[in-house]
Amino acid sequence: MKNKINFLDLGTQPLANNYLTISQAKKRENKYKLIVCFDIISKIVSIRNTFSSKEMFNNNYPYRSSMSKTMINSFRELSKKIKSEFRPKKILEIGSNDGAFIKNFKKNMTIGIEPCSNIEKITKRLNFNTYAKYWSIETAKKILLKHGKVDLIYSANTISHIEDLDEVFKAINIILNENGVFIIEDPSLLECLKNNTYDQFYNEHIYVFSTISLNNVLKKHNLQIFKVERLKIHGGSNRYYIKKNTNLIKIENSLKLELKKEVKFGINKLSTYIKFAKRVKKSRKELIRILKKLKKRNNKIIGYGATAKSTTILNYCKINRQTIDYFLDTTKEKQNKLMPGSKIPIIKYKGIIDKEVKYIFLGAWNFKKEIFIKEKKYIKNGGKFIIHTPKPTII
Ligand code: TMP
Secondary structure, rough: OOOEEEEEEEEEEOOOOOOEEEHHHHHOOOEEEEEEEEEEEOEEEEOOOOOOHHHHHOOOOOOOOOOHHHHHHHHHHHHHHHHHHHHOOEEEOOOOOOOOOOHHHHHHHHEEOOHHHHHHHHHHHOOOOOEEOOOHHHHHHHHHHOOEEHHHHHHHHOOOHHHHHHHHHOOOOOEEEEEEEEEEEOOOOHHHHHHHHHHHHHOOOOOOOHHHHHHHHOOOOOOEEEEEEEHHHHHOEEEEEOOOOOOOOOOOOOHHHHHHHHHHOOOOOOHHHHHHHHHHHHHHHHHEEEHHHHHHHOOEHHHHHHOOHHHHHHHOOOOOOOOOOOOOOOOOOOOOOOOOOOOEEEEEEOOOOOOOOOOOOOOOOOOHHHHHHHOOHHHHHOOOEEEEEOOOEEO
């Protein structure tokens, strides 16, 4: 497509959530070129190549929303707000994962769609109405037949993972009541650009939305944003409140303010992305320089939080086991496996950090606050963290 201009090349990358068993690590990994582009017409920022949903979201998926207190608290707070502001009778969640959001509501009023059956099983076992399905027109029709229309749809960090946005919003229109509300939460492009968090791009994050670009896509489907909230989640996310055009809910000032901020930053201009790409290259150089210097002095460095995002950094900066001994992670599905591409081992987090470790590369920088509280003893004893955002630093 001529409208799409490549602006950032993050190199050859493996599937970010494809944590390897020892035997898998001996075989060749499936890889792709991670190139990020800007659509000069729709203003959408997306990755050029990815894999099909079936390849990425399978019955072996390792991501669990409930692994972080930050996420659990955020879902709890939002649920309270939803109950008091919108009083929905029926709620649908797209990408319900292990139920961290729907668990805040009565079982008979929620429906969850989660394509990864190993994760969906967790809520099914608890008798929630969850379905191991991909979000599509077909799924929406099936849900409609079984449960009728819904008053509220919520989807956190999922819509940006689905390539065919037209299908996504057509399906929303099928299932959402005329006066219903659709809430999307995804990383904010503005924050990504400001903080140089280029690791927001990987095979699953097909899009990083701005309010401007999302608004442009929604328009085609007679949907509109009526409110935007900025969140600290995942290094800066936006929560978009969306309605059908026919719904007369007032459009709040927050939308105008957000659009204004984005225009001021130049989110609709190609030159902004060219400058961002230059900052990313500089960031890589600086991170490599810091790590090399520490290794030269024989420091042991480990990673904390084997995030999918780290895969982009590790493979782009060509960081491997020679630099980072291992990653600690609380997720059972990731433990005793190897990081994709870099093949750095992932070890179960048991609450103690080896005394020899003086430097930790923070893969889960998006949970910095939570992790710094948890690791206050390590910090008190002089332990340091290495963070790549907004620029590579030791703190
Ligand atoms: P995410 O950034 O993709 O949400 O992934 C966060 C990862 O970090 C996930 O694998 C869980 C892990 N993690 C820890 O190991 N310890 C922690 O304290 C937190 C907050 C996350």
